[in-house]
Amino acid sequence: MIQEIVSLQMPVEERLVVRKNRLEPEHTDKDTKRISIVTGTHGDELNGQYVCYKLIETINQHPEYLNGIVDVYPSINPLGIDTGCRGIPMNDLDMNRVFPGTDSGAMAEHIAYKLTQDIIGSDMCVDVHSSNIFIKEVPQVRLSPENYDKLLPYARLMNSDIIWALSSSVYLESSLANCLNMFGVPSLVVEMGAGSRITREYARQTLGGIFRLMKELGIWSGPVDEVKDPIIANPGEVSAIHACRSGLFILEDAQIGVNITKGFKIGKIVSPLTGEVLEDIIAQDDGFLLTLREHPVVYKGAIMARICKNHTAGEDNGKGGASYV
Amino acid sequence: MYKEELYTLEGIYRDTFKINGYRFGHGDNSACIVGSLRGNEYQQTYICSQLIRELRKLEEHGQIAGNKSILVIPCLNQYAMNIDRRFWPLDDSDINRKFPGHIAGDTTQQIAANIMDIIKGYSYGIQLTSFYMPGKFVPHVRMMETGFQNPSLANLFGLPFVVIRKPKPMDTTTLNYNWQMSGTSAFSIYTNCSDYIDDVSAKQAVASILRFLTRMGIIKYNNHSGYIAEVINEDDMTPILSGAAGFYKRLCDPGQTVYRGDVIGEIIDTSSGDVIKQVISPTEGMIFFAYAAPTVMEDAVVYKVIRRLHE
Numbered sequence: 001m002i003q004e005i006v007s008l009q010m011p012v013e014e015r016l017v018v019r020k021n022r023l024e025p026e027h028t029d030k031d032t033k034r035i036s037i038v039t040g041t042h043g044d045e046l047n048g049q050y051v052c053y054k055l056i057e058t059i060n061q062h063p064e065y066l067n068g069i070v071d072v073y074p075s076i077n078p079l080g081i082d083t084g085c086r087g088i089p090m091n092d093l094d095m096n097r098v099f100p101g102t103d104s105g106a107m108a109e110h111i112a113y114k115l116t117q118d119i120i121g122s123d124m125c126v127d128v129h130s131s132n133i134f135i136k137e138v139p140q141v142r143l144s145p146e147n148y149d150k151l152l153p154y155a156r157l158m159n160s161d162i163i164w165a166l167s168s169s170v171y172l173e174s175s176l177a178n179c180l181n182m183f184g185v186p187s188l189v190v191e192m193g194a195g196s197r198i199t200r201e202y203a204r205q206t207l208g209g210i211f212r213l214m215k216e217l218g219i220w221s222g223p224v225d226e227v228k229d230p231i232i233a234n235p236g237e238v239s240a241i242h243a244c245r246s247g248l249f250i251l252e253d254a255q256i257g258v259n260i261t262k263g264f265k266i267g268k269i270v271s272p273l274t275g276e277v278l279e280d281i282i283a284q285d286d287g288f289l290l291t292l293r294e295h296p297v298v299y300k301g302a303i304m305a306r307i308c309k310n311h312t313a314g315e316d317n318g319k320g321g322a323s324y325v
Numbered sequence: 326m327y328k329e330e331l332y333t334l335e336g337i338y339r340d341t342f343k344i345n346g347y348r349f350g351h352g353d354n355s356a357c358i359v360g361s362l363r364g365n366e367y368q369q370t371y372i373c374s375q376l377i378r379e380l381r382k383l384e385e386h387g388q389i390a391g392n393k394s395i396l397v398i399p400c401l402n403q404y405a406m407n408i409d410r411r412f413w414p415l416d417d418s419d420i421n422r423k424f425p426g427h428i429a430g431d432t433t434q435q436i437a438a439n440i441m442d443i444i445k446g447y448s449y450g451i452q453l454t455s456f457y458m459p460g461k462f463v464p465h466v467r468m469m470e471t472g473f474q475n476p477s478l479a480n481l482f483g484l485p486f487v488v489i490r491k492p493k494p495m496d497t498t499t500l501n502y503n504w505q506m507s508g509t510s511a512f513s514i515y516t517n518c519s520d521y522i523d524d525v526s527a528k529q530a531v532a533s534i535l536r537f538l539t540r541m542g543i544i545k546y547n548n549h550s551g552y553i554a555e556v557i558n559e560d561d562m563t564p565i566l567s568g569a570a571g572f573y574k575r576l577c578d579p580g581q582t583v584y585r586g587d588v589i590g591e592i593i594d595t596s597s598g599d600v601i602k603q604v605i606s607p608t609e610g611m612i613f614f615a616y617a618a619p620t621v622m623e624d625a626v627v628y629k630v631i632r633r634l635h636e
Contacts (some may be wrong), residue, residue: 009570011620012595091457092412097422097495104564106458107622134416173494242429246335299415300334301432 005073006114008107018078018111020118021052023059023070033068033219036122036185037210038115038176040073041095043080043087044195045130050203055210068219071122076115076176084196086132096172099179116179124154124217125187126210127177133195134295135303138257139202139209140164142189145235147181152232155188157216159209159227161257162290162308167235194294231288231311239285239309243302245269245278249293254305256292259312266305269298285309326381331398332439334432344401344440349380352392355543357447357509358534359398362421362454362500363412364405365520369453372516372530373399379531380544388545395543396447401440421454422495424503441503449478449541450504450511451534455519458626459618463579463611464529466554467513469496471505476556479512481540482533483551485580486613486631490559517579557631562613565628569602571595573621576604577612577628582635584609590627595620608632 006018025032037055039048052074059066075081077095080088087094093108101112119125131137140162141155148165155163172178177187190206193199205228212227214220243249247269254266264283271278281304283289291306298304326349334342360366360373377397383389400406404414412419418433426438444450456462465486468474479487496502504511514533516526536551538544567573572593583589583606590604604627614629621627 009623011570011572011622016622086417092417092419093457094419094422099494104566104626106626107624110624132416173497178494240429242431242435246337248337297337297415299337299432301430301435303431 005118006111008110016079016107018073018076018115020071020073021056023056023066023072025063025066025068028069033217034071034122035068035214035217035219036071036073036119036125037128038073038076038119038125039128040075040081041077041127041176042129042132042195043077043083043085043089044133045086046081046196046198047130047193047203047206048128049074049081050198050200051128051207051210054203054207058207058211062222065220065222067221068214068217070214070219071119073115073119076111086195096176097174099174099176100183112176116176116183119180120183120185122185124213125177125180125185126158126213127175127187127189128206129189129191130193131191131195131294134293136194136256136292136294137191138162138290139190139192139205140290141230142166142191144178144181147186151181151186151188154186154213154216156230157209157212157227158188158190158230159205159212159225160190160230161228162231162233162288164233164238164290164308165235231308233308233311237309237311238290238306240291240303241266241281241284241305241307243269243279243281243298243300243304246299247278248272249281249296249298249304251292254289254292256289258289259287260289260307261286267293281305283307286312288312326377326384329396331443332436334436339404342404344398344403344436346443347377347380347397347399348394349384349397350389350394350543352394354447355393355395356449356451356538356541357396357398357444358451358453359444359500360400360453361406362401363419364402364407364409364414365411366453366455367406368516368519368522368527369455370400370406371522372453372527373397375527375531376534379535383544383546390543390545393543395538396444398440398444401436421500422498424498424500425507437500441500441507445504445507445509447509449537450509451537452500452504452511452513453530454501454513454515456515456614458614458616460614460616461517461579462515463613464514464516464526464533465613466533467501467515468511469499469502469505471502473505473508473510475510478510480554480556482512482514482537482554483549484514484529484533484554485552487554487556488559489556555631555634561632562629563608563610563632564626565589565604565607565630567592567602567604567616567621567623567625567627570621570623571601572619573616573627575615575617575627577615579612579615580636581612582610583612583630592621604628606630610634611636
C-alpha cells in the first residue's frame with residue numbers, strides 16, 4: 001500500500017511528496033515485526049532504487065513468506081533524485097545532515113521530522129547509500145561507536161564485504177541512522193558502488209542481506225542465500241590514501257574488493273598540460289581494497305583509495321578474495 | 326597591515342586556490358574576523374573589505390593597541406564565489422560543515438583543518454555568516470550554547486540582539502561551534518542579507534566589530550556605544566508558517582512590531598492571481614526573521630517573531 005509521509009504544495013502546480021510502500025501480511029497485530037528500508041537521501045545515489053524495486057518485486061511474488069511489515073521508502077529526497085542533485089536542489093542542503101529535523105523548520109527539516117516520526121516504532125531500519133560520483137565502495141555496513149556492540153550481530157547478516165566500525169570523529173551525528181539509533185530503532189547504514197549509476201551485482205548482494213536480516217527478525221520465512229562472512233574492520237584499521245597533488249587521476253589495473261600488497265600501484269595523478277606524472281598512488285599497507293577513486297579530476301586531499309589493513313577478503317571462510325600481489 | 330597567504334591549493338584547470346589574511350598590529354593573537362565560507366556570501370566578504378579599509382587607517386594613525394594583533398580573512402572560498410556557486414565547486418561540500426577539519430582528510434576537510442590551525446589560538450573569533458533560508462534578519466550576534474558561551478561579551482558588539490542557539494547535531498561541524506570548543510570566544514554576526522550587498526547593514530556590522538575591538542582594548546577608537554542587546558534564546562521565537570504555496574508577498578520587515586491577527590503576508594495563486602492565503606500573526610511581538618523570495622512552499626517558515634517584544 002502506497003502511503004504519503006510528507007506532502008507539500010510547491011509554488012506552481014506541483015506537490016513534493018515523500019512516499020513509502022507498506023508491504024504486510026494479511027493479518028498483523030501489535031507484536032508484528034516491522035523493518036524500514038530507506039534510500040534516496042542523496043539524489044546521486046541510485047543503487048538503493050534497484051534494491052527497493054527488487055525487494056518489492058520479490059515480496060509481491062511470494063507474499064506467503066511475509067510474516068511482518070516491510071516499509072520501503074525509496075526516495076526521501078525526491079527532488080534530488082529527479083534532478084540528479086545530491087542535496088536538495090533549492091539550497092544544496094545535505095538531507096543526511098538535518099535529522100531529526102523539526103516540525104516547524106524549513107522544508108528539509110520538516111521532511112526529516114516527519115520521516116523520523118514515521119519510522120520510529122520499527123524493529124530495524126536499513127539506510128541504503130551509494131557513495132557519490134567521486135568514489136566507489138564495496139558493499140559495506142558502517143557502524144557508529146556507540147551502537148557497535150548492539151548492531152554488529154545484525155550487520156553480520158547484511159552480506160557485505162566489510163563491516164566498518166567508525167571512530168567517533170568521522171561519525172555523523174545529524175544523520176538519519178544516528179538519530180534513529182538514539183530513538184531506539186536499531187539502524188544500519190549500507191554503502192555500495194558509486195553515485196549516478198546502478199551496480200546490480202552490489203545491489204543484489206545487499207538485497208540478499210536484507211532478506212537474511214528479515215528472516216532473522218521473523219519478517220520473512222522464504223528461502224534466503226548464504227551470506228558472506230564480512231571483514232570486521234575496527235577503528236583505525238581502515239586507512240585512506242589522499243591525493244598529495246591536484247591533477248588527473250589515471251587508474252592502473254586495480255579494482256575494489258580485492259586484496260593488495262604494500263607497494264601495489266593503484267594509479268597515478270598526471271598533468272594534462274605538461275604530460276608529467278605528478279604522483280603515483282601506491283598502497284602503503286597490505287590489505288583489502290574497499291574504496292577507489294572514480295572521478296578522474298582530483299584536488300589535493302581527495303580520497304584515492306581506502307585499505308583495510310591486516311585483513312584480507314575471505315579470511316574467515318575461505319570464500320572470495322582474488323588477489324593482486 | 327600586511328597580507329599573508331594562509332593556505333594555497335594547487336589548481337588543475339584554474340588558478341591556485343588561495344586564502345589570504347590581512348594582519349594588523351603586532352603581538353598577541355587578539356581577534357580574528359572570518360568572512361565568507363560560502364561562495365554566495367558576498368555581503369560577508371564586502372563587510373571584511375570595509376573593515377580592512379578602516380583598520381588600515383587606524384593602524385596608520387597608531388590606533389592598534391600595543392602587543393595586539395588582528396587577522397581578517399575576507400574569503401575562504403574564492404573558487405565558489407568566482408563562479409556563483411555556494412559550496413565547494415567540485416563536490417558541493419560545505420566548508421562550514423567540515424570543522425574542525427582533518428589534516429589528512431578530503432580537500433575541504435584539509436582546508437578547514439589548516440584554517441582552524443591558524444585561527445584557533447585567538448582570544449576572540451568573529452565569523453560573518455549566512456542562513457540557509459532566503460530571508461532577512463534583524464542584525465544580531467549569535468552564539469552556540471556550548472557551555473563556553475558568554476552573552477555578556479556578545480553584548481559588547483552593541484547590536485540590537487544576541488541570540489543563543491542550542492546546538493543541534495548539524496551544528497557540531499560548524500566553525501563557530503568548533504572555535505568555541507577550542508577555547509576562543511566565538512561569535513557569529515548576521516546582517517540582513519548575504520547574496521547581495523547592503524551598504525547600510527554592512528556599515529552597521531563594521532561599526533559593531535570596531536566597537537567590540539575597542540571595548541576589548543584591541544584598538545583605540547571612538548564610536549557610538551550602540552544598543553544594549555536583548556538576549557534571546559532561538560527556541561523561544563515563534564515560527565510562522567506559510568500555510569500555502571504560491572507567489573509570496575511579504576508585508577512586514579524585520580524589526581517591525583506586529584500584533585496578534587495582523588496580516589503579515591499573502592500567498593497568491595500562480596495562475597489565477599488570487600490571494601489564496603493570508604499569513605496572520607498568531608502573536609504580538611517583533612519580527613526577527615522574514616522570508617524573502619518570490620515563491621514559497623506550503624508550510625515554509627516565513628517569519629520568526631520574538632514574542633511580546635516591541636520596538
